[in-house]
Amino acid sequence: MKSVFAGRTGQAALLVGACGLALAFSAAAHAQDAAASAEEEAQPAPPAAEQVAEGNEIIVTASKREQTLQDVPIAVSVTSAKTLEQAQIRDLKDLTSVVPSLRVTQLQSSANTNFIIRGFGNGANNAGIEPSVGVFIDGVYRSRSAAQIGDFPDVQRIEVLRGPQSTLFGKNASVGVISIVTAAPKFDFGGNVEASYGNYDAVVLKGVVTGPVTEGLAVSLAGGLNKRDGYNKDLGTGNDTNERDRWFLRGQALWEPNAQARVRLIGDYSKIDEICCAVVNLQPSTSTVAIRALGGQVNGPNEIYSNRVYSNFDSTNNIENWGASGQVDYDFGPLTFTSITAYRRTNALTNQDSDFSSADLIGVNAQDQAIKTFTQELRVATNMDGPLNFLVGGYYFNENIRQANQLGWGDDARSYANFLIQGLSGGALSVPTLEATFGALEGNPAKYAGQFFAAGQKLDERYRLRNEAFSFFGQADFKIGDRITVTGGVNYTKDRKRYAIDINSTDVFSSIDFDNPAYAPFRRNLLLGGALSRAGVNPSDQAAVAAFATNPATAPTFAAFNAFATANQNNAAVNPLAGLRPLQYLPAAIPVPNSVEPGRTNDDKFTYIVRVAYDLTDDINVYASYATGFKASSINLSRDSRPFASDREALIARGLTVVNQTYGTRFAGPESSTVYEIGLKADWGLVTANLAAFDQRINGFQSNTFTGSGFVLANAGKQSVRGLEFEGTVKPAKGLMLNVGMTYLDPKYDSFILSAVGDLTNTRPAGIPAISxxxxxxxxxxFGSGDHLIVRGDFHYESPVQIVEGLPGFLTAGTSVAVAAARPFRREVNEANASITWAMASGFELTAWGRNLTNNRYLLSVFDTPAQPGSISGYTSQPRTYGVTGRYRF
Structure with missing residues (x-):
């Protein structure tokens, strides 16, 4: 293992530093043991819930059996219910502030949340991409981000498992798992209610009640409402955006007919109806000038964090998510049989003003998406006193996605395009000129009159994806003596996908073939005019052109210009109309399946884990592991889905290509991951320290890049990251706990030749900070009365990092990819959160809280602005929020 972690600058030093920190924690622990021992003996044991919150005895089920956090030899972070409450963690995207190895971002809509662990992750903005980070709620896999947002009042803990997970989770997760565990119904009556009020008129109401119905049946009902005004003022529509408006209901029943059997049923429904998500302009261009010339507005570069944006219609999100699951556990001697059956449904209606200005350029960008998912898991696990324990199981996954999109021009599109075309041609061309010229050359001058960039012309897109997968998995732990445990596990996954794509365009300008032989005279004149302009002659001044052509000194030059224009009038490489191609924004596409492209993928893979854990002492254990992971092919369900270049000749031979046919990818092939990891876990009572060093590599990482018009989905050849993780806690005095979590990552594209922005081989992937x-x-x-005063604070830091490798779409004329990559779009995170709680013995609590108290603002993402050549836009982070919360436990 030693050679695996050698070879990158600074890593050995960091490892030594982290080990030194662990030893310092150890010394502090031993120094306090003697002083604390007598005090602990004199104090009554705290209630179990409080123990869980304090850290040392946190119970996790990451290994599918209950173990303490310090005993389980897995890189896992656990956030308890107490931390969730005191830190005011509203949903999964807030977890980043307490789990440094995790990054969560919400971008295009309320339905798009991306999860990244150790620098790896994808899945947002494209329903055809299965996330690399799997999210499970009470053992049920949530396949898409819209189904993962929650504000449950009965969360018991959230476990973040780092690295490939396949031998214990039937649904293979190639880089990690987020497992949310909620409290089961109790046979004692109880519950809690909570009300919060904060800035931006934020109101949160939630609660849960639980209790027995009969001797063997208990139920619980939870519900919540989360509302907030948007923190961005849209000066175009007059409304607020980035608001909160969501609610949910969740009911559970637990039936225990006898000592051996347990049945848990869960049903839930949630609704989101929000205006979200605001985009700001980061780099204006001539397109921005055109928008302002039409009377539209775009924020200036000095207004990026002013919480002001411009749209001409609200970007709406109407999302409903519901489902039901049943878990049956039966104990038969040392065996526990488990069945988890679940059905889930997500419906999402969204519409975005995707030109991000108050001008009506893009009149509609709407999506209607429906996802139906059925899962079935069966497993049997042992809990024996002997040296061997094992788990074996099977998993079935069936998902059906239907998606319809509309993307079309608005009322200002024609005037906007005319402004750009006049600018590009120095006033020589215009939309009416192009319409008349193309029509005349095709034999009908009126053919295209008034047809280019007409309001209402659009793309109508239809996508269908059916995914069926099954897997068999198992893991066994074998103890050798009292201190060594050897673990081995295997998973076999078989995945089939069937997809269909049907895209129809009514955009007339996008149907024009600039290489049409009929346009040769027009191209010849443009080439000649361009050459004359470069020579200082105005091609529109006929007298000047005639003088240049007949002057003995310049006549040979004119003849050369004329010869070049004539010879190259059909040369696509120097087509003078090529500069207009970025405005052919809504091209037609080949439907799939067809006689060349079957519209299906079939993948299968064996993955496994080998681990050795050794208890050095009763307080310290170490482990070393090697694990592999797998994710099947992902399908590009976007308008940038294009045939593979390898299918070009066959498509042409069968006459299937369309005007302006381009090539790219329909899907990204499977990604497979491997991770070498060594770790140390220590628990000295008053101090805990967890350290992990790892080398994780993904072959065929599925990269999803927005190009300004759609998403390019492609496989990176190989991406790797080496890193260190440290988590520790210290309790230097009664009631006081200090904790630290640190992650160091050194990522690299070992091979990525065909990225959307060129060859990225041997470069550092963007967006992954070195230190979190x-x-x-x-x-x-x-207090003596039994009341408690609880003060809590945390500070989250991420070192500066470049946000994007390069901007692949509409680069400013003359700008290379290398220059684009160097643009100063960087992110640094410095966020402080704090709360103070008065918890009364009667069960009532009052909390004052604040998140991002320093109002640290930064960019979440950067991309080419749709339909605006040269312009760049981005999403910004949330500003400071604060408020008060009242809670009553009964």
Missing amino acids: STFGASYDYE
């Missing part, structure tokens, strides 16, 4: 860290402290002071 969280420092936290909490103090719980108990």
